[in-house]
Amino acid sequence: MKEITRIHLAKTAFSVEIDAKKSLEKYLNSIQKNMHADAEAMKEIEARMVEILAERGVMKEGIISDDDVLAIKNQMGEPRDFSDDSDDLTDELADAGEKPEKQLMRDTDRAVIGGVCAGIAAYFNINQLWVRLIAIVSPFVTFGTMVLVYLAMWVSMPPAKTASDKLRMRGKPVTLAALKEASADGSSTVSARKTPIAKFFQYFVGVMVLFTTLAILFGLIVGGALDVSVVNMLGGLSMQMWAWGVWISLAIGGIATVIFGAIVTRSIFAWKINRLSVITMIVAASVVFMSLASAAIFSAHAGLEYARESQQLTKKVNIDIPDTTNANSIFIDMPVGNVSRINSDKFKVEAEFVDLPKANKPEINVRRDGDKIVLSVSEKCNAIFFDGCLNFYKPITGLKIYAPASVNVSGLFYHNSIEVENPES
Template sequence: MNKTVNINLAGLSFHLDENAYGKLSRYLNAIRNSLKDSEGSEEIMQDIEARIAELFSEKIEFQSQVITLRELDDVIAVMGQPEDYEVDEEIFEDAPPFQKNASSRDKTSHRQLYRDIDDKYIGGVSSGLGHYIGVDAIWIRLLWVLLVLAGLGSPILIYLLLWILVPAAVTTSDKLKMTGEPINISNIERKFKEGFNNVADKVKNVDYDKYGNKIKTGTSKFFDSLGEVIVTLFKVFAKLIGVFIVIISLLTLIGLVIGFITLGSIDFWGNNELTEYMAMVDTTNVPLWLWALLGLFAIGIPFFALFVLGLKLLVSNLKPMGATVKIVLIVIWALSIIGLTGLGIKQATERSFDGNYIEEEILAFHSPDTLYLSIHGDNQFGNRLGRDSDSEIKYTQDNKRVIYSRNIQINIKSYNDTIGKILIDKSAQGNNYLDAKNRAQDIQFGYDYNNNHLKLNGFFITDPKNKYRDQQIEITIFVPDGTVISSDENTSSYFSFDSNFNELSSWDNKAHYFRISKRGAECLDCLENKVEPETPNSTEYNEVEKQTDSLIPVQKSWEDEVKEDFKNQ
């Protein structure tokens, strides 16, 4: 049984078995010896140890896992052997440092997006984008300028967000990831020396008098401090935005999952009121769980992306999703949008045409006969009366399912004829005119006329196969000029919205007599001029009482006349 050794590598703690620890120590000592005559050898060693720690972190699956020789050999295979490299100045003169034994290490690795702070005008965003997409940074900068000159303000905001969200390439390992170069000993040492030489050149070419004056005046320090304050404020603002995005997106995702579980499981509960209603509305015949699944993906994936973005704003070292995961999510989201669009188009086309079916019948009465109008219900459907635009699922006495609706409106009009007639206009919607007309024709509505009494059903039914297609009935009763209509109290809600019957009766929902003429409708027993007295003894009350008394004989004499006419019939 091997002993376990705890080590600290680049600030991270790892558990190594005794053999792996010995080999790692010899490996690092060999590298250190090969760098002992190089400038900045300590900084190079720090970068190498940081890269080894990063590779160890990718190998372990849980915190207490012990790194063995197998994992260590894999790391060394990536980093390379010290004896494979000549660590001296010749590296930068004739050949690239990884020309020897680099069959597996000279392949370009996956690039990651960083800000190149070594080649920057403002924040290094353009240089970082240039490295990432393989384009010279000058073209990226020209594109920013063109977009801003075009009058679009969003590029400035996008640049600021990228400045805040995209990390800077600070370490040598970050710079190699930015350019897509393998992170091994040779590249780390070469990259460090390139940076060291650049710094040395800048130091040699510095105008010391100029910078001395800046230091004396404090101008440079002031602007540096101001820039740090601005960047800090942007970071705080980004954190607040991140918290807001995480909360909103997380609550949305939880709601979508709950909705999917609820709606998706309804199909397995058997027939219930909700499934029956959905079946009458839906024309695609697609299971409810599939609608819920497509909605979950179409809405949930963008909010999941927002959730990840919010986490990135809050956690600086959050590992990005793999390219495979991103592609899979994009493909699923696109397919969900396409599926919902297709189903939506199919659903919409089922209501794109209106169709009518008209029935007409003569009513054998003559003016000045009185037409008695009433509305009736049916006990098996609840016997409810009153106009309602909604449709319901009902069952007949033999347990046959039907669509039940009270979406009926009544019009009464005068026309130039000596007898009356009734016109029943049934309407529905469909995916073409003939389909809509057939649905309208399938509407079942009943009425009865006998001895000047017209009894209308306050409802209609249709077969469930016709589904909810805005079925409705408009009834128009044509009467000779001067005909009196006796309207029951249950008919008031069925009069059309543009009718003045309800207004004439002051919306009291009572039975009334109306005279229908070419000039319109006239209520014969509506006391619309009645005024309530303020006090029993006031002069106004006496005047109103006199007016009311004067109306009574007229009303009684008219009623007696109607009764007498009725007896004579």
């Protein structure tokens, strides 16, 4: 029966045999003496020992034996070999040490966002700039799909936390010298980060994302309330069902967008992100894409139904022009669909509108402004929230303007115009 005691390696508790503890302490003291390793390097070396023990099945609270300590020495090398600074000894130790296969990890030391691009560059031993340029361009080429791929890689790729992780990420041998060098490199990298320019860029982007998210939230509330009134105005039409589908899809997509923006804003200001946040962002982005797709489908069906029903509900109304004396132009100051300009000896205006069940008949006003006749529609809707806008006027789909050839027709909404000869002439 062997006596057992307790030790901690890299803040991980183990039980250890007394002889194994003495051997391990001697090994650690020898490393510190021969390699002049600082506290940070010793932490990395202990972390590598914990990894080797885990590979041998000795987990936290497990028992370390003499064989385990011997395995650690064989994999990490003897520290006395580093007392000589010759390249031959270093190369010999590198050959004798463990040279693991490359492992794809996030390089958080050189990260701009999550370290995915830096990790890919380290794995393939290429310049980070090219990977980041591809990452910037790819969302536009793939219509945003690469954003989801990036987030998925962020979740699935482990971060290179320890010096041994960083060595495996580059496919380098995990030796004592390599651990010390990687530890020193990591410390200098961390100290060089967060320059004033980087901080300014961080907060600038964070503020921009924050205001964009707030603008989307405001539009979601106000636009959603207004759209309810518009959909209610379609009561009695079969297209109303499809219109509700569009509204619900856009509402869900808007809520998901606000959630996505809130998480992005928080992550930018904190400059860190956890796995739950990334998963939530992926889910929110997926919901946005699905909502847009469903809104497009509902909108297409609503458009087809409206085109069919509007033909059945289209009515005509004649507009009286009381005074046409010396009038030489007509100005259209209202939204309208197609405008037909027909040459005639007499002034005459016909309006076509869709007779929606819950909308008022349009009241078109005619007034003189000098030698100009102005056509406008009465504004009946003052309230814009919920049911307050059921007084919308019925949409005017077309105008037929009969006037002498010398009379000019113009207007802000004068588009899709058609010049037609008077069939009665």
